[in-house]
Amino acid sequence: MEQAILEAAERLFLERGFALTSTTDIAREVGCNQSLLNYYFRSKERLFQMIFEDKVRVLLSSLKEPMDSNIPFLDKVRVLCEGHFDIVSRNPRVPLFLLHEIHTNLQRLESFKEIINGILGDISPLFEKELNREMQKGTIRETTFFDILMTMVSLNIGVFLFHPILEDVLVQHQIHVENMLRARRKENARILLVSLLP
Amino acid sequence: MEQAILEAAERLFLERGFALTSTTDIAREVGCNQSLLNYYFRSKERLFQMIFEDKVRVLLSSLKEPMDSNIPFLDKVRVLCEGHFDIVSRNPRVPLFLLHEIHTNLQRLESFKEIINGILGDISPLFEKELNREMQKGTIRETTFFDILMTMVSLNIGVFLFHPILEDVLVQHQIHVENMLRARRKENARILLVSLLP
């Protein structure tokens, strides 16, 4: 039951957000009593926090691996970007969910930052070291880790943020969603890479 | 009063979204009675719709002008992109607001599409004609209006979506928000342009 509640809560919170999801809705989805949520999770807010923090971790998990490998810097950037796209692709509702919940309740930014700092703290120095080396060699233009990350994340979450709006356009132009996504995955990485060239 | 209600509603809806804003909140903000909202706007939903549709129009308004001028195609793209950034910059909460309200209530997609089609219907053929000409000349690579738009909007709304998250990073690195925004405005247009080169 505890697990079933978590899963139903995840589905509903991701779909409608905290405010529009009532504990009664979740209980109905699970097929149990509303008061059972409080038995296991103490309050709606705490149940929500578990989902929220889990999703933050999931979304950031993609950033870690590529930095450890031994390939050239620009290849790392490509792997990083495509890996990030894949994670977002498997969790298409998560970016908008996190952004909205942070904007409407800045308290949540705290736990978000804790998690993100834990992960970026590891990667950032490694990445910046390599980045500086390349910039000195002149193989890439003057930039920062911050800028690269911003470009990458903006491009990669774009398609998923616009998904409901795009659906219409795609049908109209007879484009298959999967084809478009595959193309965008490559295109985003390509854009990120050319944006780095001098 | 009617105007005051609209303004307060706009502020609160943009800040917290439909679900977290009560008509009582709006009335308190205005300093009037809660039932007055129903007198002027019939229901919370209808009041919301006025704001929502207005914001859709505002956000799309930036797309129109540059297409009419007589400058080279790539310059048009730059002007389009920087103009779009400026509009978003003046309405930093609007993108997330619209995206969230559409996702949580797909009904709203209908009025959104009507407005967007009205505006894109004008621009799209003009843009595509010039685009095709350039592609044939070989001055830009094979692409579509759809892809260019997606890249542009993704990049331009990024900074504003991440704003609360970034604030911390900026303070830490002693970067002024305005400087960062100015840099991003130029950088986004630059990225969009290099992404189009063969």
Next chain:
DNA sequence: ATTATCTATAGATCTATAGATAATGC
């Protein structure tokens, strides 16, 4: 007279808790 504003309230939620009952593990 008409329009604008207020008071009061019905009816529908929604969350959390108290306390009862059922199921499980020793």
Next chain:
DNA sequence: ATTATCTATAGATCTATAGATAATGC
């Protein structure tokens, strides 16, 4: 005995409406 589940409900919203009063325009 302990843990899991349910019933019932208090107390806090929240939206929309009915009907009273105040302000305005002719």
